[in-house]
Amino acid sequence: MSFETIIELEELARYYEMGGVTIKALDGVTIQIRRSEYVSIVGPSGSGKTTLFNMIGGLDRPTRGRVYIDGVDVSRLDAYELAWLRCRKIGYIFQTFNLIQVLTAIENVALPTVFAGVPRDEGLERAEKLLSSVGLSERLHHRPTELSAGQQQRVAIARAMANDPAIILADEPTGNLDLNTGMEIIDLLHGLNKTRGMTLIAATHDLKMIKASDRIVWMRDGKIEKIERG
Amino acid sequence: MSERDSVSRVQFKLDDALRLGYDYIKRRLDRATINIASIALGISFLSTLMLTDAFYRAYALAGGGRLSVETYQYWLMFVALVVSVVGVTNAMLIAVYERYREIGTMKCLGAMDSHILLLFLVESSIQGTIGGVLGFILGIIGALLSTGFTTGFDIILKVPLAEILLLFVGSTVLSIILSIVATMYPAFRAAKLNPVEALSYEL
Numbered sequence: 108m109s110f111e112t113i114i115e116l117e118e119l120a121r122y123y124e125m126g127g128v129t130i131k132a133l134d135g136v137t138i139q140i141r142r143s144e145y146v147s148i149v150g151p152s153g154s155g156k157t158t159l160f161n162m163i164g165g166l167d168r169p170t171r172g173r174v175y176i177d178g179v180d181v182s183r184l185d186a187y188e189l190a191w192l193r194c195r196k197i198g199y200i201f202q203t204f205n206l207i208q209v210l211t212a213i214e215n216v217a218l219p220t221v222f223a224g225v226p227r228d229e230g231l232e233r234a235e236k237l238l239s240s241v242g243l244s245e246r247l248h249h250r251p252t253e254l255s256a257g258q259q260q261r262v263a264i265a266r267a268m269a270n271d272p273a274i275i276l277a278d279e280p281t282g283n284l285d286l287n288t289g290m291e292i293i294d295l296l297h298g299l300n301k302t303r304g305m306t307l308i309a310a311t312h313d314l315k316m317i318k319a320s321d322r323i324v325w326m327r328d329g330k331i332e333k334i335e336r337g
Numbered sequence: 338m339s340e341r342d343s344v345s346r347v348q349f350k351l352d353d354a355l356r357l358g359y360d361y362i363k364r365r366l367d368r369a370t371i372n373i374a375s376i377a378l379g380i381s382f383l384s385t386l387m388l389t390d391a392f393y394r395a396y397a398l399a400g401g402g403r404l405s406v407e408t409y410q411y412w413l414m415f416v417a418l419v420v421s422v423v424g425v426t427n428a429m430l431i432a433v434y435e436r437y438r439e440i441g442t443m444k445c446l447g448a449m450d451s452h453i454l455l456l457f458l459v460e461s462s463i464q465g466t467i468g469g470v471l472g473f474i475l476g477i478i479g480a481l482l483s484t485g486f487t488t489g490f491d492i493i494l495k496v497p498l499a500e501i502l503l504l505f506v507g508s509t510v511l512s513i514i515l516s517i518v519a520t521m522y523p524a525f526r527a528a529k530l531n532p533v534e535a536l537s538y539e540l
Contacts, residue, residue, distance in 0.1 A: 190447050209364035209365065218446055224349075
C-alpha cells in the first residue's frame with residue numbers, strides 16, 4: 108500500500124511566451140511520488156517549483172507531458188472534474204496563508220466542505236475538530252486579522268484537510284513565519300503526514316523542513332537536478 | 338477517478354452563497370454602502386416620480402386641479418438610473434480586483450466558475466434589495482415634499498394601498514434587476530479568472 112504511486116509526472120513541460128521569448132518554467136520533469144510520501148521540492152525562485160505545483164493541482168495545463176493522479180491523466184479532466192480534484196483530492200497550503208478575510212477561522216476551514224456539498228452542520232463540526240487538532244480550539248470564531256501568523260497558517264492547514272485529501276501541496280509554508288513558529292508548522296505537517304498518511308509535497312528553502320522529508324527534489328531551470336533521500 | 342460518481346457533489350448551495358454574500362457585505366461595509374446608496378438614489382428618483390404621478394391622479398380624482406409629471410423629469414430619472422448602474426459596475430469591478438487572491442484561493446479549494454459568479458450575483462442582489470427598499474422610502478418622502486404643499490400631505494392616504502404596494506414591489510424588483518445587470522460584467526470577470534494569475538496578483 109505505501110509503495111503505491113499516487114502522483115506520476117511524465118516528461119512534464121510548461122513553456123510561457125513572454126514578449127517573444129520562450130520561458131521554460133518546466134522542461135521535462137519525470138518523477139513518481141508514492142502515497143504517504145513526504146517530498147520536499149527545493150530550488151531557487153524561478154526554478155519551476157510553483158509551476159510544478161500548479162500542474163499537480165490541475166490549475167495550469169502542461170505544454171507537453173502528463174500528470175497522473177491516482178492513474179488519471181489530469182489534462183483529460185473537464186472543468187467539473189478539475190474542481191472535484193482540487194476540492195477532494197488536494198489540499199493547498201500557501202506561503203501567504205490566503206485565508207478569506209471576511210470569514211472566521213471555523214468558517215474558513217469549513218469553506219472547502221461547502222464546495223464539496225457537505226451539509227453545513229457537518230462541515231462546521233468537521234472544521235471544529237480540525238481546528239482542535241491543530242491546537243486552535245480556543246480560536247474558532249476569530250477572524251484572520253485577530254490571529255497571529257502562525258495561527259493563520261494553522262487555520263490554513265486545517266482548511267487544507269477539510270475534505271480529507273490524499274495530497275497536500277504546501278508552497279513555502281514557513282516562508283512568512285519566524286523560526287519557532289515555522290518549526291511548529293513543520294512538526295504539525297510532518298505529524299499529519301505520519302498519522303494520517305497524507306502525501307505531503309512541500310516547496311521550501313527551510314533546512315529543517317527538508318531534513319524531515321523522505322525525499323528531496325532539487326530543481327533548477329525547470330528541470331530536476333538531483334533527488335536525494337531524506 | 339475511482340469515485341467518479343461523486344463528481345456531481347461539487348456544488349454550492351444558494352443558502353451558502355447567501356451567507357457568504359452577507360458576510361462580504363457586513364465586513365466590507367464601505368463598498369457595499371456606496372453600492373446601496375447608488376442604487377437607492379436612482380430608485381428614489383424613480384419612485385418619487387411614480388408616487389408623485391399617483392398623488393396627482395388621486396388629487397384630480399378628489400376634485401383638485403390637474404397636475405402631471407413633466408416628460409423631461411422621466412428623462413432625468415432614466416439618466417439617474419444609468420448613472421447608478423454604472424456606479425455599481427465600477428464599485429464591483431474594484432471589489433473583484435480587491436478579491437483576486439481570495440477568488441484564486443477559492444478556486445484552489447474547489448470552487449467552480451459558476452460558484453464565483455453566483456457569489457457575486459447574490460451579493461449584488463442583497464445590495465439591490467436593500468437599495469430598493471431604502472430608495473422607495475426616500476421616494477415617498479421626496480414625492481410628499483414635492484406635492485404635499487399643493488395637494489396636502491394626507492394625499493398619500495387617498496392613493497389606494499394596492500397601488501403603493503405595487504409601486505413598492507415594482508421598484509424593488511427593478512432595483513434588484515439593475516443591481517444584477519450592473520454586476521454581470523465584474524462577476525463574469527471574477528468567474529473567468531485564471532487561478533494561477535489570481536494567486537500571484539499583488540494589489
